[in-house]
Each structure stands twice: as C-alpha cells, then as structure tokens.
Amino acid sequence: MPPDDPTNPKPTEPVPAGVVPVVSIENLHVHYGAIHAVRGISIEIPPGEVYGFIGPNGAGKSTTIKVLSTLIGHFTGTAKINGIDVARRPQEVREQIGYMPDFFGVYEDLNVREYLHFFAAAYRIPRKQRKTVIDDVLELTDLTHKIGDQVDSLSRGMKQRLALARVLLHDPQLLLLDEPASGLDPRARIEVRELLKALTEMGKTILISSHILHELAHLCTRIGIIETGEMVAQGSLQDIYRQLQLMRIVHVQLTESDDGVVDQVRKIKGVADVEQQVDRLAIQLREDHAAVEELHEALVKLGVKIHMFQPEAMDMETAFMKLTEGKTA
Numbered sequence: 001m002p003p004d005d006p007t008n009p010k011p012t013e014p015v016p017a018g019v020v021p022v023v024s025i026e027n028l029h030v031h032y033g034a035i036h037a038v039r040g041i042s043i044e045i046p047p048g049e050v051y052g053f054i055g056p057n058g059a060g061k062s063t064t065i066k067v068l069s070t071l072i073g074h075f076t077g078t079a080k081i082n083g084i085d086v087a088r089r090p091q092e093v094r095e096q097i098g099y100m101p102d103f104f105g106v107y108e109d110l111n112v113r114e115y116l117h118f119f120a121a122a123y124r125i126p127r128k129q130r131k132t133v134i135d136d137v138l139e140l141t142d143l144t145h146k147i148g149d150q151v152d153s154l155s156r157g158m159k160q161r162l163a164l165a166r167v168l169l170h171d172p173q174l175l176l177l178d179e180p181a182s183g184l185d186p187r188a189r190i191e192v193r194e195l196l197k198a199l200t201e202m203g204k205t206i207l208i209s210s211h212i213l214h215e216l217a218h219l220c221t222r223i224g225i226i227e228t229g230e231m232v233a234q235g236s237l238q239d240i241y242r243q244l245q246l247m248r249i250v251h252v253q254l255t256e257s258d259d260g261v262v263d264q265v266r267k268i269k270g271v272a273d274v275e276q277q278v279d280r281l282a283i284q285l286r287e288d289h290a291a292v293e294e295l296h297e298a299l300v301k302l303g304v305k306i307h308m309f310q311p312e313a314m315d316m317e318t319a320f321m322k323l324t325e326g327k328t329a
C-alpha cells in the first residue's frame, strides 16, 4: 500500500507520550536562491533510535542535517534538538550533537593525536581530561595504533573512523552522520557499521544518511526516504518495506536442488516464492519477514551445499520505481 499522502507523509510511529524527541523537525523548508531544496519535511526521532535518512544525490539530506547542526540559519518551520530550538539557542544545541559532514577536509602536518587534541580543545574539554578522552575514543574506533600517524596518510575508512572519534569527544547524545559509509570498500563499510552498532548499544541517538537503502536497512529502527526535498515514505523498516512491497531476489546455486529441496526452501521464513531456473534458484525474499543473512542460515541448516549465494542489490532506483508506481496507481 502506498502511504496516504506520498508527497509528505507524517512519521508513522509517534513518539511515546511524555518522551521528548531528540530530533523534532516540523514543516522544514530551505531555499538556496531559486532552489527549493527542502520542501516541508517533518521528522521525529525518539531517544536511542537510529534514523536512516535515505535519498539520491541532491535530495536535501545534507541540507536538513546542516539545519540540525546549526550551520544553516535561512529556513522556515521548526527544528529542535531535545526540545531546544536550533535557530534560537544554537550554542546549547551544539553541545548535544556530534556532526560528521560528508567530506573529511585536509589536515596537512597533523597527526592523529594532534588532530584530536585540536578538536578536544575546540569542544572545551578540560585540559586534564583530554588524554583520557582521546584514548577512549581511539580505542572505541580501533585507531589506538594510529595515534602517531599523519591524518592525511590514513585510508578513507580510517579517516571515517577518525571523523567518528572526533564527534564522540564531547560525548554528545545525538550523532548526525552525513553519508559515513560512502566511498568505502566493503570491509571498511562493515567496520563502520559495527562501530555504529556499538554506539547504539551505548544509547546514542543517531541520524545517518545514505543514498543506498540496503546499506542502512538493518541498522536503522526508522527510515525516511527523501526525494527532491520531499519525504516520500517514513516509518520503521517493516513499514517501508510494506509500503513499497519490496521483495528481494536472491540467486542461489545448490549442489542438489531436486523438488524435495525446493519444497523445503519454499517453507523457509520470509520466502515468498522460488523459481527454478536452468542453473539456479531465484528465491523471492520478503525482507520484512526475514533478513538475507537469515535465509543463508536457514539454507545451511537444511544441510544443502551452497555453491553460490547472490542477493540482488536493492537500490534506490527500485525503491523509487515502487514509490512512483504507488503514486500513479
């Protein structure tokens, strides 16, 4: 089912009564001259949640994140962090957020230690505490062994982890992460994902943007999909998959795939259908019922030998085609 108002759906799961949302955006509009970059979006994020903000390039993700980070003053609507108005009390907001932009910057002649001391001073962390705080964030981001290395010599993945270490220095409750996994190789992406998982376990609230739906899907408790400045779908992962009726195709080659095995595969949780192709099975998986990893586990449990296991990428294009279908239906 398409959302009731696909051009600007309201959050589908209201924040529980009595809980102040960590992020509250209402009817936000941002213009850059003639460009209407953000067109009336509303978002609420309760404490401890991970909100995936997903949309293609130019959709308005960075602009929205910059409003929350107090870096853009020219907007209408309201934006609050823990009930504090971003436009009226930006200094107080800055103490509660850790903003990681989508670019790292150039830090010639600074090593990791100097870089973090510089930002610890900028965050006004008392001088006596700085070493301990820096040691802690380096350990958390698994960069302790890089403390003496030049920042510019680090790999992209390490730079991303260092950028995360930096935004953790003042122990903010809310992390605003603009495309932290973009441009990373699969291994570095997994490392960033693991790190984000650890941060959620520490109780941080996280808003994280990406242009790839499946990159964030299983990390997020809520998702908002934005296109040309408008929210096109918003809610829990299950809600989004239900709204989009997304089905993932997983191509599998098994050493044996007779009818008996195929019947067993059909019974696996989340499997909607199995098509027997010449050299493989094309399994339709409902990801709102089971994750791709669970399908893999279930196949292993069947005792069959897996030759190939290849989930088709679930990209924005598929999601948007679905949404467009919903709108025109």
Ligand code: ATP
Pocket (backbone or CB within 6 Å): 032, 035, 037, 055, 056, 057, 058, 059, 060, 061, 062, 063, 064, 102, 211
């Ligand atoms: P990306 O993933 O490419 O960063 P995004 O979803 O973060 O995309 P924004 O960077 O917020 O999108 O851009 C939204 C729109 O606003 C785009 O049309 C962009 O060209 C425009 N825009 C962004 N920043 C500026 C600026 N400083 N001046 C003029 N136009 C801008």
